[in-house]
Amino acid sequence: MAEEKSLENVKPDETLDVLGETCPIPEAMAHKKLNKMKVGQVLEVYTDHAAAVENSFPSMLNKLNYPYCVTKTAPGEFTIKIKKTS
Amino acid sequence: MNPYFLEYAIIGIAGLIFGAALERGRMCFVLATNNMFMARDTKILEGILLAFGISILAFGIIESLGIVPIQSAVQGVFPSGWYDLVGSLLFGFGIGLCGACMSGLIFRAGSGFTQNWMQLFGILVGTIFFAFIIFPLTNFLYWILHTIPWLGLKPGFADYIPHEWFGNAVWGPFVVALIFGGLFLILGLYLTKRRFGKISKERGVNYKEPIITWDMLKFKEAYSPRLGGILFAVVAVIVFITSYFTVHKVAYMGVTTPYGSFDTYILAPFINLYTTVGHYKASFLPKISSNWFQIVPVAIPMTLLVITTFAGATTTAILGGEFKWRVPKRKIMFLQNFIGGIFTGVGARIALGCNIGTLWSGFLMFSWAGMLFLPTLVLGMYLALKFQQAIW
């Protein structure tokens, strides 16, 4: 599933703040949190690990087939919104 | 001109390129393997495979053409044996815990990750721990030189694969490079093709990623890992050729021993520690193994290379607008990175090098070190990933 811009304005049900942490913590914690969430809920992840945003998250979410949306909020800081669809 | 000055000046430039390639290309072994294990994504791995493949082939050609004669190339080869397996397991677990390998650490710390500065501190402490406790108490140097016969390969010339297989034939290095380098290169290119094919099928368009674009050169976009890989190979070749033509000694890439020399520089005002404390067991141990700091050369080109690599990574991070002082919310991460750093430091010292000095340079030296280092390194990183998934 590719990026979906429509998610940009959705209010998140859960947030995960992994600012300052490197791989594999952001992906692993997001994955754990997504597993606990209900279908249809949206998770918002704050991270500043550029490599995770460029590589790890897209590949993980493509594999899970969840739609997501990345916003750059500051230099080197990103917010990712993920919708759990299944 | 003083050849030493020339060597260090040029190797400094190589370090800047290395830092840019690391930071912009996100070349980190942990990132590559984690993406591989967690999502079957090979984007970063392709870059690393390309770096290995191209540099091995280049070294084979350089040595076969006699630009750097085999007799000189052999001088830099160090022995390989059981300690590669043991060290790389510890090392792999350590870097897995920290989320950054020895080279990934440079670009992360350089772009402002405080927890990776903690890892660097852990490595410095680990190196001191190894030098003063493990090295003298286990008589480590003795075990490297007189290793368990069936696990160790003979040191020196015999550990140079072209010599083992083809004797002194000039084309030996090229053939060996073709086998190992070709394997990496073909695997890297195949994975790229497979990934593009997969994405094309998903999106219904002919998907391709350019290796280099203007935005990458203007620091607006991260480099493709494949460009990072090509730059890696260029750096290794610059270091190899420069060191031969200036001081007539070969230097392979390495970043672990420099961390040891950072220890030495930082503690230089208290230097008596190194010469006195180390001798406490000298009565029944050979004097040479009393303290690791006493035997390693302190002024090596790679120390300058590591400093300029840090500088290159920080500069490109600032130019790319990515520099940020990043403090993790959970302060326990500092402890995890410190412990991981100690594992990393001790493991790298036991294996005589890290993922650059033993794994990559091991292949570049055409010795068995790289082959021995690889399997347990991956195992260690896998265990660390599973461990972290379990506790966090």
Added chain:
Amino acid sequence: MAEANNMKKRKNHNWCGITLLALYGLFTIYASFFLSYLNKDKVIGKLSNEAIAGIKESFILWGVIMIIGAILLLIREYVLKSGQQEVKDTESGVSPHY
């Protein structure tokens, strides 16, 4: 963009990086003074006086280059103000490629 993101203050950390770069330079110069001292009584890696002199010079050269680099970045940051421009650019929300 969600409210939470707007609430977050956009900070520019580039001065930290520039300080870091200058510190690398200072460390390199600091290290150069200990080369000959630390190389005494070494079993392996003994260096000649010529080598020590050459290495020391190049360490100092690179230290100075790093400090000059830091000054250039400082000019870029506070005179040309390109760092601040980047902060403004990100307000539109740039998503990285995959």
